[in-house]
Amino acid sequence: MTGNHIHVLEKYLILKTRLLGEGSFGKIYMAHDKISKKNVAVKISEHKNGTRDIINECNILRNISHEHIISVSDFYISPSISYMFMPLLMGGDMFYLTEKHEISEHTSKIIFKQLVSAVEYCHHHDIIHRDIKLENIVLKEAYDPRNINIVLIDFGMATIQHINDPPLDTYPGSPYYASPELINITPYSGRKNDIWSMGVTLYALVARSLPFYSNNYDDVIKIVNNEEPDYDHLPEILVKLLKGMLNKNPILRYDIDQIKASDWICEVDNDDYPSGTHCTIS
Numbered sequence: 571m572t573g574n575h576i577h578v579l580e581k582y583l584i585l586k587t588r589l590l591g592e593g594s595f596g597k598i599y600m601a602h603d604k605i606s607k608k609n610v611a612v613k614i615s616e617h618k619n620g621t622r623d624i625i626n627e628c629n630i631l632r633n634i635s636h637e638h639i640i641s642v643s644d645f646y647i648s649p650s651i652s653y654m655f656m657p658l659l660m661g662g663d664m665f666y667l668t669e670k671h672e673i674s675e676h677t678s679k680i681i682f683k684q685l686v687s688a689v690e691y692c693h694h695h696d697i698i699h700r701d702i703k704l705e706n707i708v709l710k711e712a713y714d715p716r717n718i719n720i721v722l723i724d725f726g727m728a729t730i731q732h733i734n735d736p737p738l739d740t741y742p743g744s745p746y747y748a749s750p751e752l753i754n755i756t757p758y759s760g761r762k763n764d765i766w767s768m769g770v771t772l773y774a775l776v777a778r779s780l781p782f783y784s785n786n787y788d789d790v791i792k793i794v795n796n797e798e799p800d801y802d803h804l805p806e807i808l809v810k811l812l813k814g815m816l817n818k819n820p821i822l823r824y825d826i827d828q829i830k831a832s833d834w835i836c837e838v839d840n841d842d843y844p845s846g847t848h849c850t851i852s
């Protein structure tokens with residue numbers, strides 16, 4: 571991968587004391603690129619933990635490029651351990667940020683529009699993320715409501731599904747963000763499952779709690795199948811969008827175009843744009 575015949579692992583100094591995050595299958599550390607003299611992030615995964623590994627993530631990410639999607643700068647894969655080097659994101663993930671800050675509806679809308687633009691790009695390239703959640707949305711810079719720039723990360727569970735492909739029949743991801751069809755282990759449309767997860771993510775951003783929650787796994791399944799989230803205190807046009815994304819029937823569930831055309835997305839806040847500006851998602 572690296573030019574000038576330098577081994578990838580010689581190009582970087584991995585800072586094992588600077589742990590940036592830890593998921594179920596890997597640890598993310600800060601690293602120093604000795605050539606560019608910049609700090610980067612590296613995700614390290616030991617293969618003994620099972621099927622989910624960085625090879626899948628690198629294969630998916632190396633063919634795409636989008637301002638709100640993580641990129642891979644280098645990787646190294648040995649039989650026992652994988653390293654994925656990527657830009658260092660300084661702002662923390664949205665799970666941590668929603669605990670730390672009161673995020674306004676206006677800021678939630680900016681975050682969500684950027685997420686829609688990232689997921690629309692993925693789906694256009696037949697990439698299904700399958701793990702969209704607050705923990706996998708990271709800010710490029712320290713939290714500042716006037717300067718929001720999100721990055722969708724963690725494509726370890728992603729897969730390819732072309733528009734006419736058969737339904738998917740592997741069932742990864744967090745149960746809290748899983749659609750009824752996925753949590754019930756029935757073959758599903760990857761795009762429609764991602765939309766459900768985006769609905770859960772948006773709800774969690776604005777309501778500061780998960781819409782379908784229990785600490786007992788079997789109860790989560792029952793709640794996802796049978797209950798509606800608590801929409802009290804949320805604005806009507808936002809509830810309409812959330813209900814569209816969290817429709818238990820995947821055929822009736824909103825698609826990306828319906829999300830983009832929803833009143834909540836298109837509503838122009840006074841502090842959003844200069845007057846006369848029209849709704850756009852880049």
Ligand SMILES: Nc1ncnc2c1ncn2[C@@H]1O[C@H](COP(=O)(O)OP(=O)(O)O)[C@@H](O)[C@H]1O
Nearest residue numbers: 590591593594595596598611658659663705724
């Ligand atoms: N490029 C990055 N820069 C800074 N922090 C990151 C970066 N990538 C991941 N993280 C942090 O590490 C956590 C776990 O990373 P992730 O790729 O989601 O690993 P896993 O696949 O194990 O869930 C994220 O939730 C985030 O807090």
Ligand SMILES: [Mg+2]
Nearest residue numbers: 593705706724
């Ligand atoms: Mg993750």
